Amino acid sequence: MIRIEDVGKRFGEGENLFEALKSITLEVEEGECVILSGISGSGKSTLLSLIAALDRPSSGKIVVEGELVSKLPDLHASAYRAKTIGVIFQHFNLIESLSVEENVIVPLINSGLDMPAIRKMAEQSMQRASILHKASQDVASLSGGEKQRCAIARALVHDPKVILCDEPTANLDRENSLRFIETIQKLHQAGKTIVVATHDPLFEALPFESRVIHMADGMIGKHGE
Amino acid sequence: MLSRSPFLYFLTLLLFKQKSKHLGIMSISVVMIALVSAVLFISSSLQKTLQDTLDEQADFTVTRIEAGRPVSTPLAWVDKIIEIEGVSEVAPRIHGRYFYAPGEESFLVVGIDFFDEQGSKALQSLLKGIDLKQFFAEESMIVGEGVKDFLQKHYYKDTFSFKTPRGEFKKVKIDEVLPGSLNLLANDMIIMPIGLAREIFGLKEDEVTDITFNVPNDAEWDNVIGKLHLVDYEIRVVEKREVEKAYENLYNYKGGIFLILYIIALLTLMLILYQRYAMVYSHERKEIGILRAVGWSIRDILKLKFYETLILVISSFVIGTVAAYGYVFVLGAPVLIEIFLGGANLENQVQLIPEVSFGTLGSLFLLYAVPFFAAVLIPSWRVAVIPPKEAMR
Numbered sequence: 001m002i003r004i005e006d007v008g009k010r011f012g013e014g015e016n017l018f019e020a021l022k023s024i025t026l027e028v029e030e031g032e033c034v035i036l037s038g039i040s041g042s043g044k045s046t047l048l049s050l051i052a053a054l055d056r057p058s059s060g061k062i063v064v065e066g067e068l069v070s071k072l073p074d075l076h077a078s079a080y081r082a083k084t085i086g087v088i089f090q091h092f093n094l095i096e097s098l099s100v101e102e103n104v105i106v107p108l109i110n111s112g113l114d115m116p117a118i119r120k121m122a123e124q125s126m127q128r129a130s131i132l133h134k135a136s137q138d139v140a141s142l143s144g145g146e147k148q149r150c151a152i153a154r155a156l157v158h159d160p161k162v163i164l165c166d167e168p169t170a171n172l173d174r175e176n177s178l179r180f181i182e183t184i185q186k187l188h189q190a191g192k193t194i195v196v197a198t199h200d201p202l203f204e205a206l207p208f209e210s211r212v213i214h215m216a217d218g219m220i221g222k223h224g225e
Numbered sequence: 226m227l228s229r230s231p232f233l234y235f236l237t238l239l240l241f242k243q244k245s246k247h248l249g250i251m252s253i254s255v256v257m258i259a260l261v262s263a264v265l266f267i268s269s270s271l272q273k274t275l276q277d278t279l280d281e282q283a284d285f286t287v288t289r290i291e292a293g294r295p296v297s298t299p300l301a302w303v304d305k306i307i308e309i310e311g312v313s314e315v316a317p318r319i320h321g322r323y324f325y326a327p328g329e330e331s332f333l334v335v336g337i338d339f340f341d342e343q344g345s346k347a348l349q350s351l352l353k354g355i356d357l358k359q360f361f362a363e364e365s366m367i368v369g370e371g372v373k374d375f376l377q378k379h380y381y382k383d384t385f386s387f388k389t390p391r392g393e394f395k396k397v398k399i400d401e402v403l404p405g406s407l408n409l410l411a412n413d414m415i416i417m418p419i420g421l422a423r424e425i426f427g428l429k430e431d432e433v434t435d436i437t438f439n440v441p442n443d444a445e446w447d448n449v450i451g452k453l454h455l456v457d458y459e460i461r462v463v464e465k466r467e468v469e470k471a472y473e474n475l476y477n478y479k480g481g482i483f484l485i486l487y488i489i490a491l492l493t494l495m496l497i498l499y500q501r502y503a504m505v506y507s508h509e510r511k512e513i514g515i516l517r518a519v520g521w522s523i524r525d526i527l528k529l530k531f532y533e534t535l536i537l538v539i540s541s542f543v544i545g546t547v548a549a550y551g552y553v554f555v556l557g558a559p560v561l562i563e564i565f566l567g568g569a570n571l572e573n574q575v576q577l578i579p580e581v582s583f584g585t586l587g588s589l590f591l592l593y594a595v596p597f598f599a600a601v602l603i604p605s606w607r608v609a610v611i612p613p614k615e616a617m618r
Contacts, residue, residue: 054518055612074610075522082520093515093617097242107519109231118231154519 002028002051002162002193007060007070009046009218020046022218024060030161033184033194035203038215044197045090047215048166051195052087053077065161082107086155090167092147094139094154100126100146101135104153111158121157129153129183145176152183163187165196169203177202236532246508250498251541257490258545258593259552264483265585266553266577267565273580275472278410279465283314283437284446286463287453295461297432305456306438311445317433319422323387323415328379332372333414336422364421365400371412373402390427397421406578491596498600513608514616526609527602534601538594546586554579 009021021043028034036044049055050062053069062070065084072080081087094103104122111118126132131149134142139150148168155163165184169177177200185208188194196203204212213220240247287306289298298317306315319336360367366385368376376385376399386394403411417425426434440449446464453462513526521529552558554577562577608616 049612049614052518054614075524078517078520078522078525081518087518089518089617091617093511093518095512095515098238102238102242105231106235106516109235110521110525111231113231114229115231115234116229158520 001030001063001065002026002195003063004047004051005061005063007047007050007057007062009043009050009055010058020218021050021057024218024220026213026220028193028195030193031188031191033188033206033208033210034196035206035210035212036195036197036215037199037203037212039199042215043218044215045166046218048087048164048195048197051162052085052164053080054087082111083158084160085162085164086158086160088148088151088155088163088165088168090170092151092171094147094150096140097138099136099138100131100142100150100153103139103150104157107154107158121159122153125153125157128156128186144171145173145179148172148176148180149183152180156187160192162193162195165194165198167198167200168196169198169200174202181206232528236529236536239529240533240536247537250494251537253494254537254541254593254597255545255548257487257494258542258589259548261483261487261589262546262549262586263553263558263561264480265589266549266581267558267562268477268480269582269585270553270577270580271565272473274410274578276469279469279472282465282468283316284439284465285449285453286318286435286437288435288461288463289457290459290461295435297428298435300431300433302436302456306436306453309449309452309456311440311442311449313439313441315436315438317436319419319426319428320434321426323425328375330375331413332368334422334425335414335416336419337416360400361418363398363400364395364418365398366415366417366421367401367403368399368416369403369411369414370405370408372415373399387425389425395421395425488592491593495596495600498597499604509605510608510616513605514613514618517609517613518617523606523609527606530601530605531598534598538597542590542593550579550581553577 004024004026007021007024011018011020024047036047038044050057051064053072057070061068067080069080101122104125105118108118108121126135129149129152131146131153134146139147169180172180181202184194188208288295300317303315303317306312321334322331323334324331384396384398386396389395397417440446450462453460516526558577
């Protein structure tokens with residue numbers, strides 16, 4: 001379960017002060033799929049990065065799976081990212097010089113598991129993301145859709161409870177976007193809590209139960225109501 | 226082990242997969258380390274050879290001076306010096322430079338007699354394995370390699386004609402050539418019987434160029450110097466320790482110039498490295514951001530960068546020093562040796578004896594490794610502490 005209470009995020013100061021999020025309150029139930037929709041600059045990606053503890057809110061609090069993530073020190077925030085959540089980024093954020101399998105194992109390097117166990121988990125995750133056949137191929141030589149699947153495999157490798165997707169179809173064609181939605185559906189069926197930040201209309205009417213939340217000007221609701 | 230430890234596996238994976246990123250910095254580092262190590266090896270080898278040579282030299286050398294200029298020394302001083310308390314192994318020498326005008330070069334001529342050879346350890350080491358009976362029986366000379374090469378260039382094969390102060394020519398046979406391993410000391414040296422040397426320098430029977438002796442008790446050195454001035458007012462005393470200091474200063478000075486150049490090169494390299502990690506290399510920033518985003522802590526990032534740098538530093542240092550060792554002690558340090566021996570009289574093919582100062586190498590390693598680590602770890606840390614989202618941008 002994700003609980004967001006009165007969260008604000010400000011950048012800069014004085015005349016350059018910019019409020020990316022204004023007093024956001026939101027709850028996402030365990031196993032729920034929530035779509036944060038809105039145009040660029042509406043604050044959805046910022047909210048996602050706060051849930052992922054990739055940044056800290058300026059005010060308010062965020063609780064994920066009973067853990068207050070908005071105030072975690074670095075070591076705990078890293079452990080939280082490594083165990084509880086899996087993030088899929090718009091630009092994939094893969095290490096281009098490594099192969100698909102090598103990228104997928106990255107989150108598990110400091111997990112305390114040995115290499116055979118890590119390789120087994122990576123294989124399962126690549127299988128799940130339908131990218132196992134490209135395991136030894138360098139990421140740099142993959143298509144956009146394949147990179148996306150590699151990013152999914154990396155996000156799932158440690159079997160997280162929460163999956164966060166930041167504009168996951170922004171760099172994909174329609175066919176690959178539909179394939180991604182299919183993957184999301186499978187993850188939803190598997191009981192994962194999913195939050196997707198997107199402005200892709202394909203997500204407005206998903207073929208499975210989901211909640212669409214509109215964001216604008218750093219607030220929830222079409223006009224910030 | 227690599228197949229079991231995920232961290233080691235990932236570390237080697239990054240090093241090999243991103244080798245082009247490291248090769249440039251590593252190549253510059255290897256060249257820098259090789260150059261400085263070569264200078265240190267040459268310097269320490271020459272100092273060792275000279276030290277060994279000086280250890281065999283007499284503690285004191287005295288010469289008579291007139292108006293501050295060295296002139297021939299009376300042989301009678303030998304008896305007076307022997308009488309000074311604490312003095313031993315007093316030996317007269319005929320020893321000086323012979324200038325060969327057509328070739329515009331000079332040789333160091335050393336006249337010895339059989340008893341002198343018995344007394345001087347330095348000469349003993351030079352003349353080891355040479356049949357001295359035959360040498361003393363006829364008017365011949367033993368020459369260093371540089372002298373032999375020079376004479377051959379000027380068409381003197383087995384003999385050389387010295388011009389005496391009276392204007393006569395004295396033809397002397399070349400009996401032996403000293404081995405190349407003695408070149409640092411004896412490259413331009415000619416050793417001949419004392420009588421022959423006296424004739425070439427135009428000295429009388431009761432004259433020598435200088436007198437050498439030892440004073441085994443160091444504490445007595447200053448006393449002995451005082452007493453020497455009672456032998457004759459016109460006396461010049463040269464102590465071995467002064468010669469040692471002069472050589473030490475010379476090589477330290479030349480080595481020091483290289484050290485300054487090294488520090489400048491090192492600072493430049495560190496600046497490049499720092500820039501690469503701090504600003505220019507967005508690749509590096511993004512990679513750190515990705516690792517942070519997927520659950521790596523700041524400590525994990527710094528650990529990875531530390532070990533990555535450690536491998537680079539150690540491997541470039543080892544490659545650099547091994548290359549320098551080969552260059553100096555196997556190839557004989559072509560080009561660089563000329564800087565150290567520049568100003569020598571004849572062209573000198575010095576054989577460098579392997580001598581490695583591990584203390585100096587250790588200092589060099591620290592001087593190289595510490596700024597290298599700082600240039601990588603500080604900017605990496607600065608990137609690691611910013612929000613991962615910002616680093617990945």
